[in-house]
Amino acid sequence: MQQWFKDAKLGIFIHWGIYSVYGIAESWSFYNGGISYGDYMKQCEGFTAKNYDPKAWAELYKKAGARYAVLTTKHHDGVALWDTKLNDLSVVHKTPAGRDLIKPWVEAVREQGLKVGLYFSHLDWSHPDYASIYREDERENLANLNRNRFTHPEGEEDFEAWERFLKFHRGQLKELMENFHPDLLWFDGDWEKSADEWRMKELREYLHSFNPNVVLNSRMWGYGDYKTPEQGIPIIRPEGPWEFCVTVNDSWGYQPDDKNYKSVRQIIRMFAECIGMGGNMLLDIGPMEDGSIDPEQEKRLLGLGEWIRRHDEAIYDTEAGLPPGHFYGPSTLSKDKKTLYLFCFDRPYDDVPLKGIRNRIKKITALGSGMELGYKKLGGAPWLNIPGILWIDVPEDAIDKDCTVIKIELDGEIDLYRESGQNIESN
Structure with missing residues (x-):
């Protein structure tokens, strides 16, 4: 091939x-x-x-x-x-x-x-x-x-x-x-x-x-x-x-x-x-x-x-993105695995959630407009390497009329949490 x-x-x-x-x-x-x-x-x-x-x-x-x-x-x-x-x-x-x-x-x-x-x-x-x-x-x-x-x-x-x-x-x-x-x-x-x-x-x-x-x-x-x-x-x-x-x-x-x-x-x-x-x-x-x-x-x-x-950056020179369960939509990943792109088809009524990302986030932007987006991470147990949910704020003026692409720059190669969860016995 x-x-x-x-x-x-x-x-x-x-x-x-x-x-x-x-x-x-x-x-x-x-x-x-x-x-x-x-x-x-x-x-x-x-x-x-x-x-x-x-x-x-x-x-x-x-x-x-x-x-x-x-x-x-x-x-x-x-x-x-x-x-x-x-x-x-x-x-x-x-x-x-x-x-x-x-x-x-x-x-x-x-x-x-x-x-x-x-x-x-x-x-x-x-x-x-x-x-x-x-x-x-x-x-x-x-x-x-x-x-x-x-x-x-x-x-x-x-x-x-x-x-x-x-x-x-x-x-x-x-x-x-x-x-x-x-x-x-x-x-x-x-x-x-x-x-x-x-x-x-x-x-x-x-x-x-x-x-x-x-x-x-x-x-x-x-x-x-x-x-x-x-x-x-x-x-x-x-x-x-x-x-x-x-x-x-x-x-x-x-x-x-x-x-x-x-x-x-x-x-x-x-x-x-x-x-x-x-x-x-x-x-x-x-x-x-x-x-x-x-x-x-x-x-x-x-x-x-x-x-x-x-949005060509999110398309060419990328590979398949996240497996099911992390994000409610398609995604792609840069070939160096350090940048994640989320494709959002509909207007969010609330923040856009992303699950299972262990990496520290360097920056999040709306790719089409270049607008920097706010975000927060809630929940998780970082001392056990269990990440919380990343909530990304996408304001109205960052939305693309056809499909909004969110660019997430990570601090290294993507590190995904792919487990079924566990009891937390130490807080």
């Missing part, structure tokens, strides 16, 4: 493809029968990318506070956004866009100093050789299998066809690695075949032959580098490196009827909870077919970025 990923905190996810023409669900709309495959693919005729400005996109990511971005190069529908030489199913050959959309995006993202991530679907519901074999557990239960023509073979299994598909799959990944040199590959669609059928161990080694430092997400049957919970924020901190991917409304791609947008404050809350548990947040937007970004989506990215700039 590369250190840049663990330090990144925020990435921007971009789902863009022909599905933005009708504003329908990417790939799943035809898989689940909401639209015929033929009508879905007719969207190629309306995908123009005429207002596509990758430099403006990359500037927006930067303003949002992101350190990396991930763009869909090919979703489950099989339509590539680059000029693949393995077939002609690409925006270059099948749409009025008529050009490679990945290369200028990669260049623009790197110009902004951000890391480049490329989304790639292992499965391909348009490829004639994909639905050629069953997964092992399906093979043992064919009588009860819920079949789908895009996934399961018609008639007998064709293992030669599967070998052809794997050659195609590896060939497209080779193009991405050699043409664009991504820092991260964000895979999807591994579940329809097993790790052995995908030859995932071999695939990991193959990708590392192009770049031993490329970061791989978890959609590789255990051969990836980090976990990717999506849409539902973890309640318990995942083990190891992780990233929470979430949409700005309810849809991954552009759907004009989806007005259920998360507010800037809600996005900030999710983000603070992610970094407080040591993870990243990958926030998804869906551009329109012409390459324009919906103003409502842009507004939320800019709002998040404004808040991050006021």
Whole structure:
């Protein structure tokens, strides 16, 4: 796992493809029968990318506070956004866009100093050789299998066809690695075949032959580098490196009827909870077919970025904060473990409590305004090294409208009281 990923905190996810023409669900709309495959693919005729400005996109990511971005190069529908030489199913050959959309995006993202991530679907519901074999557990239960023509073979299994598909799959990944040199590959669609059928161990080694430092997400049957919970924020901190991917409304791609947008404050809350548990947040937007970004989506990215700039000290170059029980909210800790940052989402009606800190306090400030805050410690038994509760006074003019961050400077590395309490027999 590369250190840049663990330090990144925020990435921007971009789902863009022909599905933005009708504003329908990417790939799943035809898989689940909401639209015929033929009508879905007719969207190629309306995908123009005429207002596509990758430099403006990359500037927006930067303003949002992101350190990396991930763009869909090919979703489950099989339509590539680059000029693949393995077939002609690409925006270059099948749409009025008529050009490679990945290369200028990669260049623009790197110009902004951000890391480049490329989304790639292992499965391909348009490829004639994909639905050629069953997964092992399906093979043992064919009588009860819920079949789908895009996934399961018609008639007998064709293992030669599967070998052809794997050659195609590896060939497209080779193009991405050699043409664009991504820092991260964000895979999807591994579940329809097993790790052995995908030859995932071999695939990991193959990708590392192009770049031993490329970061791989978890959609590789255990051969990836980090976990990717999506849409539902973890309640318990995942083990190891992780990233929470979430949409700005309810849809991954552009759907004009989806007005259920998360507010800037809600996005900030999710983000603070992610970094407080040591993870990243990958926030998804869906551009329109012409390459324009919906103003409502842009507004939320800019709002998040404004808040991050006021509090970047508490975000970058920090690690997961306090374990549960010490503070009623997320927190982060400086890498030298001498400064603690508390994230307060709501106006306090009383002082803000912090429990279990044994250190002497050097100074407490509201990070956004720089205002020094008063505090007092009540209770405890210092002669037994049992700390009292630290009560921090946060006046109205120190409160941030989106999320107040309290900076606590300690007299050394944080020293936490993590016991269940005891009788005090000597006072």
